[in-house]
Amino acid sequence: MQVNATSTAVEPRPLVFAGLPASSWAFAVRTWLACLLALYASFWLELEAPSSAAITVAILALPTRGQGMEKASFRLLATVIGVAASIAIAGFFSQTDGLLLAVFGVCVGLCAYAAGMLDGNRAYAAALCCITIALIAIQQIDSPQLVFPTGVARGAALAVGVLAVALVNDVLAAPDYHPVLAGRLEALHRRVMNHIEGIFRGEAAAAPTAANLLRDIAAMRPELASLTTESSSGTARTAAARAAMVDLAATLALARALSALPVAPRPVLGLSAQDDSSSGLLAICRTWLRGELIRKNVDVRSSLDALRGGRHPFRQWQAPLYRSRRIAAESGVRAAIHFTLIAMLFVITGWPATELCLSLIAVIIGLSSTAPDPRMFTKVAVVATPIACLLAGILKYFVFNGVSAFQLLAIGLAPVVIGLSLLISLPHRILSSLGRLTLVFTLAVLAPTNPQSYDPQTFVITCLFVCLSSILVFAAQLLIPPLSNDRRLRLLLGETRSELGRLDIQRHHDLAPEEATFRDATRIELIVAAGGGSALNRWALDEAMCCFDEAATLRRCSTELNRLATGPLADVAEAARAALARRNGSAALAAAEALRKTAAQRDLNVDSACAALVLASIAFDPSQSASGSVEKRQP
Amino acid sequence: MTHTYRELIIGGVLVAPIVSYAATAILIFLLLRPLLHFVGFSRLFSNPSLAELSLYVTMFGLLALLF
Numbered sequence: 115m116q117v118n119a120t121s122t123a124v125e126p127r128p129l130v131f132a133g134l135p136a137s138s139w140a141f142a143v144r145t146w147l148a149c150l151l152a153l154y155a156s157f158w159l160e161l162e163a164p165s166s167a168a169i170t171v172a173i174l175a176l177p178t179r180g181q182g183m184e185k186a187s188f189r190l191l192a193t194v195i196g197v198a199a200s201i202a203i204a205g206f207f208s209q210t211d212g213l214l215l216a217v218f219g220v221c222v223g224l225c226a227y228a229a230g231m232l233d234g235n236r237a238y239a240a241a242l243c244c245i246t247i248a249l250i251a252i253q254q255i256d257s258p259q260l261v262f263p264t265g266v267a268r269g270a271a272l273a274v275g276v277l278a279v280a281l282v283n284d285v286l287a288a289p290d291y292h293p294v295l296a297g298r299l300e301a302l303h304r305r306v307m308n309h310i311e312g313i314f315r316g317e318a319a320a321a322p323t324a325a326n327l328l329r330d331i332a333a334m335r336p337e338l339a340s341l342t343t344e345s346s347s348g349t350a351r352t353a354a355a356r357a358a359m360v361d362l363a364a365t366l367a368l369a370r371a372l373s374a375l376p377v378a379p380r381p382v383l384g385l386s387a388q389d390d391s392s393s394g395l396l397a398i399c400r401t402w403l404r405g406e407l408i409r410k411n412v413d414v415r416s417s418l419d420a421l422r423g424g425r426h427p428f429r430q431w432q433a434p435l436y437r438s439r440r441i442a443a444e445s446g447v448r449a450a451i452h453f454t455l456i457a458m459l460f461v462i463t464g465w466p467a468t469e470l471c472l473s474l475i476a477v478i479i480g481l482s483s484t485a486p487d488p489r490m491f492t493k494v495a496v497v498a499t500p501i502a503c504l505l506a507g508i509l510k511y512f513v514f515n516g517v518s519a520f521q522l523l524a525i526g527l528a529p530v531v532i533g534l535s536l537l538i539s540l541p542h543r544i545l546s547s548l549g550r551l552t553l554v555f556t557l558a559v560l561a562p563t564n565p566q567s568y569d570p571q572t573f574v575i576t577c578l579f580v581c582l583s584s585i586l587v588f589a590a591q592l593l594i595p596p597l598s599n600d601r602r603l604r605l606l607l608g609e610t611r612s613e614l615g616r617l618d619i620q621r622h623h624d625l626a627p628e629e630a631t632f633r634d635a636t637r638i639e640l641i642v643a644a645g646g647g648s649a650l651n652r653w654a655l656d657e658a659m660c661c662f663d664e665a666a667t668l669r670r671c672s673t674e675l676n677r678l679a680t681g682p683l684a685d686v687a688e689a690a691r692a693a694l695a696r697r698n699g700s701a702a703l704a705a706a707e708a709l710r711k712t713a714a715q716r717d718l719n720v721d722s723a724c725a726a727l728v729l730a731s732i733a734f735d736p737s738q739s740a741s742g743s744v745e746k747r748q749p
Numbered sequence: 750m751t752h753t754y755r756e757l758i759i760g761g762v763l764v765a766p767i768v769s770y771a772a773t774a775i776l777i778f779l780l781l782r783p784l785l786h787f788v789g790f791s792r793l794f795s796n797p798s799l800a801e802l803s804l805y806v807t808m809f810g811l812l813a814l815l816f
Contacts, residue, residue, distance in 0.1 A: 281802070283798070284799045284801075284802045285799060287796050287798070287799070288798075344798075345791045345798060345801065346782045346785035346790050346797075346801065347786050349782070349783075349786070350786060424786075424791065
């Protein structure tokens with residue numbers, strides 16, 4: 115199996131200006147132009163919240179067109195849901211004092227739960243429902259009759275922002291996302307093939323290496339949806355990318371199975387007298403695995419070609435996501451408690467005009483629920499808010515200082531928007547997040563209107579509340595910490611074990627083995643993310659990968675035995691199934707031998723079923739491969 | 750002759766005609782996408798996204814003109 119020769123080709127160096135690639139500068143200029151267009155259209159249409167249109171542009175500022183459009187569609191959908199929920203809350207719970215705050219707390223918790231159950235922009239949409247409720251219902255807590263007009267004004271501003279981003283990206287030919295995604299999938303394919311070549315050479319197949327590969331493959335999942343919105347060929351490209359991704363995870367599972375095979379038959383499991391038959395089964399298994407790996411490699415290449423060419427793949431797969439209800443529920447409860455605690459503090463202090471602060475608190479809690487580490491996100495928000503207030507103050511009172519001309523607004527915004535967009539385009543995750551939050555909060559505090567307001571009292575109060583909101587969320591998270599990584603890891607491992615124990619060999623599964631393997635890969639991604647660099651991580655990874663291998667093997671057996679369930683080998687298949695249900699390795703191996711003999715008598719080919727049963731016997735009794743496997747054989 | 754625009758009424762809420770035209774044009778465009786993929790629309794233009802936007806604007810304009 116050769117790695118693609120083009121992998122070693124030297125790529126041309128990108129054009130660099132002031133230390134940043136030209137593509138980053140183009141992205142920053144596009145963001146600035148879209149921001150100006152959104153503000154100009156909002157002023158022209160005399161919208162009530164023109165700053166919301168500019169903030170929408172800042173939120174949708176993504177380097178490629180497809181990503182921006184996908185996020186925009188989820189933003190519009192979530193806004194509609196959020197406005198409807200706001201109207202319902204204002205209608206049912208208006209002027210109910212503490213009950214209304216409790217309802218807001220429950221809403222924040224539910225949205226955080228939904229965000230925990232989803233990924234990518236779907237999780238963002240769940241968080242945005244909570245943000246919309248915060249910005250409409252909480253801000254109008256004392257005037258529920260204004261909830262509907264505020265919702266309509268926000269919807270109109272969002273629509274203008276989305277249209278501005280779409281127009282600027284289309285006219286200025288923002289790059290497509292599919293070449294980027296295809297490049298990343300090809301790089302992953304090369305890494306997987308290198309890993310397999312290493313196994314063929316007899317190198318150790320370490321669990322962390324495989325886990326990291328699975329994490330990188332599963333991490334592509336949320337990004338595939340961006341291709342759908344990109345062009346009329348987007349649906350075909352998404353299907354092709356999904357097929358490549360799922361096949362890569364399945365290839366890695368096969369490679370793990372190959373690495374676990376003993377090099378020579380061992381006199382174990384009471385089969386010392388049957389070394390010949392055991393050796394034959396191992397040879398069948400090895401040949402079958404090699405054939406499957408070659409077939410999968412061809413499938414991945416074909417899917418990648420379909421992705422580049424904008425065609426549907428030869429075979430379409432689903433890419434299911436592993437969802438931990440327990441983790442999502444615990445995160446949701448903590449988010450609700452954080453919000454309720456701060457709301458209670460405001461009720462006790464009795465400060466006036468705190469609805470702005472409370473709504474911003476819900477915004478920060480909602481957004482942090484979509485981040486892998488909510489506390490880190492809040493820390494970034496604590497840093498971003500004072501910077502945003504400072505930038506907005508400089509713009510308002512030193513740069514503009516009383517002017518209302520749009521041309522001056524455009525020129526004054528240029529350095530801030532372009533500079534922060536360049537920060538967003540950096541590959542460093544925290545710096546990028548800091549840039550986006552600072553840009554959003556700067557536009558929110560500056561609040562461009564027509565004519566521009568220069569009331570210093572309003573500005574100071576806004577700055578105070580913006581900074582206070584991030585600090586209060588940080589303090590609440592110190593008091594009741596978000597779900598720790600160790601706790602996540604334990605919950606995930608517990609769920610992995612219990613799911614493996616419940617895996618029913620008798621039942622026909624809804625998902626194909628490849629799809630179920632991909633779902634397991636998304637769980638490995640969560641385990642790797644939760645593990646960080648802790649000592650628990652290595653132990654947890656080893657156990658998670660063992661469960662991954664065993665589950666993949668069991669599903670393979672289930673599929674193969676189901677295929678034989680109605681034919682002449684039904685009785686032997688049933689005996690094999692019983693051995694698998696008992697998780698008995700020697701019985702599975704004996705069943706494989708019986709299956710092979712019976713099939714040979716009837717001139718049938720059952721190599722795949724035999725290979726699956728041999729792999730199951732090794733998975734149930736790892737000691738069989740412990741001293742003889744390829745990975746342990748090497749010095 | 751002056752063209753009259755009919756407002757969409759949802760639960761007593763009047764929706765501006767421009768919103769209903771924009772939403773209808775998006776719906777038609779989404780239904781057309783498989784056909785555009787079949788005829789290789791994106792391969793016909795150097796900037797396919799701008800061509801698709803132009804198609805959307807054309808449909809939006811025709812809806813506003815004819816209905």
